[in-house]
């Protein structure tokens with residue numbers, strides 16, 4: 001059961017996930033969480049850092065698709081400047097949103113990675129779909145009310161994870 005929460009990789013921030021790293025691992029598509037992964041949960045817009053990262057990934061032919069539990073309206077407002085495709089109401093940790101993205105965009109799941117800031121939603125959903133995952137640290141240190149419970153549970157799982165997989169480390 002614990003293995004379902006184990007991310008393939010852990011990187012401090014999505015902006016440190018380089019196109020070269022992805023290509024070296026035979027990945028051509030990034031599914032990414034929105035809140036606290038791409039933009040702070042309480043922010044309406046992305047950053048220059050996001051713009052630069054998207055520019056780089058595009059340059060190397062890597063597709064980026066937002067797969068978020070948030071609403072169509074929220075995601076659209078946050079990413080409209082970047083012309084990013086997205087799947088709203090993804091219902092992570094259920095696999096619905098990721099499966100929808102794989103099908104709609106005709107993706108090869110072996111060449112796809114899910115990036116997100118939560119073990120309990122992003123990583124669990126990715127593992128349940130047999131999609132690789134990258135856990136990142138949240139962009140800001142607080143969360144929306146509906147994430148606070150997850151964070152509490154996440155701490156417990158995290159402590160068990162690092163005991164079982166001492167090799168897990170932040171890149």
Ligand SMILES: [Mg+2]
Pocket residue numbers: 033034035036037116117118
């Ligand atoms: Mg998030």
